Amino acid sequence: MLDHSRAPLYDALCSHCSHSRGNYHVPGHKQGRAFDEEGLRHFRSILEIDLTEVGGLDDLHDAQGVIAEAQMLAADAFGADRTFFLVGGTTAGILATILSMCRHGDLLAVQRHSHQSVFHACRLAGVQPVYLGTRLDPDTGLDSGIDLRQLDEVLRRFPQIKGVVITSPSYFGVVQPVEAIAEICHEHGVPLVVDEAHGAHLHFSDRLPLSAMQAGADVAVQSTHKMLSAMTMSSMLHVKGDAIDPEDLVTWLRVIQSSSPSYPLMASLDLARRYMMTRGREELSRVIGAALRLRERVSKLAHLEPLVNQRHDPLKLAIRARKRISGYRMLEWLERHGIYAELGDHQSVLFVFSMGTEESDWALLWETLQQLDQAIPDMGEESPWDVPDLRAWTLADRPLHELMAAEKTVVSLRSAVGRISGAMVVPYPPGIPLLLPGETVTDEKVSYMERVVERGGKIRGLSGRFPLRLSVLQ
Ligand SMILES: Cc1ncc(COP(=O)(O)O)c(C=O)c1O
Structure with missing residues (x-):
């Protein structure tokens, strides 16, 4: 039984601060001595522990001391065989995992x-991806994940597939049946990677x-900074079994992440694990109860309703107006009243709760929701939004890097309909x-993008605003 009341990395930072008499190393702010005076009000205590690989502070890229110990405690807490701390968010973990699993042309x-990562x-x-379609729940309009029969069909048709990557929970909190998905993957002898950016608390x-590790996934990458208490950019990559070589992962993480990873970020992962293993369960239970009570109350409002799927994380509350009003407009109303939600989309506003x-x-x-209900x-x-249908599976006709490097031309978004996209176009969030x-630009997708921009939503990957322009293959 490991002692989860300890936080070896954080403790080492504190003991370094009390032991050190002379700082002759980077970073140049020298624990806050050279820093903007006004900024010190917020930064002072963090700068004191913003150190580097000196003394007993170990090295993320070759962890053998306190970082190795902290990662071991995290693996034990999250049900993994091995855990890697990430300072480049879940993005870094997804990049390293896929680079470890695949070679060019796989x-x-x-x-x-x-997610775009x-x-x-x-x-x-x-990699040449085979895209698994996603089903939209007809009642809630929420993405309810992949179709299990389609996954089986795809794995039968392409036995050379190297692995499966899914996202669970979704941004909106819908959790997929990861146990059943893992079973199908393992029957076909391929590893399952779960982008669990939104599920570190499960x-x-x-x-x-169940969390992905509990449900039998081979790899789970979690944004500890999203649903737990670590600092922004701090994530964890959990591995179970031997489907992915840990040495490959370590090598790719060295390629992708800074050679000067932030100690405050890494220590915040150590402390997030300790928080969960000491008082987190109780706090989580409290917040789940409160969230369910709020969801119940919202369901009784006259003009607003909560969107709830099967296996839904209660800490995500999406609300929709019973009449057609986009989430962008509700978000605007809320912000005018000083309330900041996670995001708005064509149909809903998403609120995220946590132990905080x-x-x-x-x-x-x-x-506030009662006031919004009255407003x-x-x-x-609004007129109805056509939501693009992404149900079918498709095989990209070339590896993505070839499509990105192909000859392109930029045209107005409207005239791109019927052509092949040369860009990745991403509404964010x-x-x-x-x-x-490589995907065909449809009228449905163009109309959707035009409406998002019209409503003040942000889209990455388009060029120019008036008129909107898109890069297409020649
Ligand atoms: C589903 C999903 N995966 C991955 C990421 C990337 O996570 P991070 O911001 O920790 O890099 C996000 C970020 O929003 C996400 O929503």
Whole structure:
């Protein structure tokens, strides 16, 4: 039994600070001695532990001391055989995993509704993706994940596939049946990688669906900074079994991540693990109860409703107006009232809760949602949004890096309809590409993009705003 009341990396930083008499190393701010005076008000205590690989502080890229120990404790806490700390977010873990699994020209099955980092990884690895379609729940309009029969069909048809990459939970909190998906993958002898950016908390409550590690995934990459208490950019990569060579992972992580990883970020991972293993379960249970009570109250409002799928993380609350009003407009209304939600989309606004959500936050949100509910009847109804259908599986006709490097020309977005996209076009958030290089530009997708921009939403991958322009293959 490991002692989870310890935080070896954080403790080593503290003991270094009390032991050190002379700092003759980087970083140049020298623990805050050379720094903007006004900024010190916020930065002082963090700068004191913003150190480098000196004394007993170990080295992330060749961990043998306190970082190795902290990673071991994390593996034990999250049910993994091995855990790697990440300072480049889940993005870095996804890149390293896919680069470790695949060589140029390999096929990889990838959920089409994936975060852009998955496609960036395919591009870097020279992978030719087979995209797994995604189903939209007809009642809630939420992405409910891949179709198990389709996964089986794809793995039968392409026995050379090197692995499967899915996202669970989704940004909106829908958790896929990872146990069943892992079973199918393992029957076909391929590893399952789960982008669990939004699910680092799942492991710590019986009231939540199973985490990917509990459900039999080979790799899970989690943004510890999203749903747990680590600092932004701090994530973990968990590995179970031997489907992926840890030495390959270490090598790719060295390639992708800075050779000067931030100690405050790494220590925040150590402390996030300790928090969960000491008081986190209790805190999580408290917040789940409160979130479910709020969801229940919202379901009784006259003009707003919560969107809930099967296996839904209660810490994500998406609300939709019963009449057609986009999430962008509701988000605007909320921000005018000083309330900042995670995101708005064509149909809903998403609120994210965590163990940091306090009594006063629940009360404030409930009061605000009642006011929004009363404001809805005065908002004009919008015309329907056509949501692009991504149900079918497809094989990219070339590896992604070839498509990205192909000869292209830039045309107005409208005149791109019917042509082949040369760009990755990504509404952000949630960061899931609407168009990938090699995909046909449809009228439905163009109309969707035009409406997102019209509503003030952000889209990466288009050039120019008036008119919107898109790069297409020649
Ligand atoms: C589903 C999903 N995967 C991966 C990422 C990337 O995570 P990070 O910001 O930790 O790099 C995100 C970020 O929003 C995400 O939503």
